[in-house]
């Protein structure tokens with residue numbers, strides 16, 4: 001079929017879902033522009049595109065969250081125009097979001113019941129959950145509380161909630177970005193099984209290799225338009241990336257760095273869990289040198305956020321535990337640490353790293369007020385904040401109308417580029433980042449990684465905390481693993497295999513994977 005579906009080469013009855021001419025304009029942005037494509041029964045169909053290409057807008061339209069300005073959709077051959085997600089669900093469309101919408105204090109079964117229009121009695125529901133989870137190889141105990149589940153298990157709850165509706169079309173928005181490689185494999189086994197039963201799956205991801213390995217078809221969006229429809233198994237990752245960006249990607253350049261003196265020493269750092277669901281940090285030891293990238297891997301929830309907080313100053317620690325270039329910062333708060341040159345970019349960009357309702361210019365003040373001299377004598381220097389935001393936008397190719405745009409109006413990946421850029425341009429002595437390319441497209445991820453390496457080349461020490469092992473291997477000089485709040489000794493990355501890393505990560509959630517294998 002042609003990208004725009006106008007020729008109608010595919011018979012309507014063959015497609016579970018079909019769209020023609022879908023368009024949606026936001027102020028200043030044509031988010032979706034005359035989109036046409038179709039998804040067949042039993043197909044795992046990838047939706048690919050750079051940050052801001054319009055993928056989320058498209059799937060939100062299909063799920064009844066966004067009203068298109070123009071265009072039409074069909075589901076199972078019948079005209080389809082959902083007024084809201086409830087209408088989408090009752091027509092047979094289900095969606096698993098990037099951010100889970102589960103209540104921590106409630107059990108699996110209670111959460112599933114909340115999402116249903118008319119939930120069956122509790123006993124019957126628990127039995128249905130057990131049945132579906134057994135049928136699809138998704139082990140889950142209906143009586144467990146969400147707070148005690150790993151990211152992969154939480155996602156299973158969302159998937160099971162969808163499966164109980166017997167969807168014809170299941171939409172998944174970047175489902176593997178929070179999963180370990182093993183959990184990702186389990187997910188794909190489930191999707192395959194679903195597809196074998198005729199469900200169509202629309203799958204958004206930035207992981208090109210994953211799409212090549214598991215998807216049957218890929219529709220590629222660029223600037224709101226469909227630019228190609230390909231069989232991803234027959235295209236190289238480089239080909240897919242170049243279709244997305246309309247050019248070729250540069251490989252990351254690691255050259256020109258040399259290891260200088262130690263800039264950060266962490267010694268015997270222990271800290272109690274900041275919340276009931278948090279992780280206790282136990283006796284963390286690390287030393288970071290100027291010009292060096294230290295990669296820290298681990299399954300989500302093993303102390304990544306807590307370690308970043310203990311380094312950024314949101315969690316204080318006993319004297320002598322966090323020392324930057326000979327200065328003991330253990331008792332210093334975030335502002336004092338930033339002034340001293342220890343900067344950090346947390347994982348949660350909307351809410352923690354940036355305030356959604358504030359403009360990008362105002363968001364520079366969160367971490368740059370003192371260090372960038374954006375406020376003097378307690379007075380905000382608006383012109384300086386705007387200029388700094390403009391510099392970040394230009395240097396990091398943040399796609400946005402300008403510094404006055406609210407953070408929440410940016411697509412996820414573009415906000416991530418802004419948050420990382422804001423710290424990189426802050427000339428840190430040490431920069432700590434958590435999941436720096438989470439939700440970021442291949443082109444932008446490469447430029448963020450290059451910016452981190454360039455910063456190291458200039459003499460900064462960088463700590464990259466990430467769940468993306470390929471990213472850690474690409475960036476890091478040394479690698480350490482976080483497991484239940486403990487950090488392994490760092491080893492040289494050169495020659496390190498994925499198997500060895502798997503062993504280093506070991507333990508935490510290994511049981512659950514072993515049960516399924």
Ligand SMILES: Nc1ncnc2c1ncn2[C@@H]1O[C@H](COP(=O)(O)OP(=O)(O)OP(=O)(O)O)[C@@H](O)[C@H]1O
Pocket residue numbers: 026027029030031049050051052053054055056057058399409410411412413414439441
């Ligand atoms: N509610 C909104 N108000 C204004 N602009 C919006 C809104 N939602 C999306 N946009 C803009 O529409 C464009 C498409 O965004 P969309 O979120 O669909 O992209 P995406 O391909 O899903 O990106 P990402 O991979 O970064 O999540 C972007 O330029 C974005 O800034």
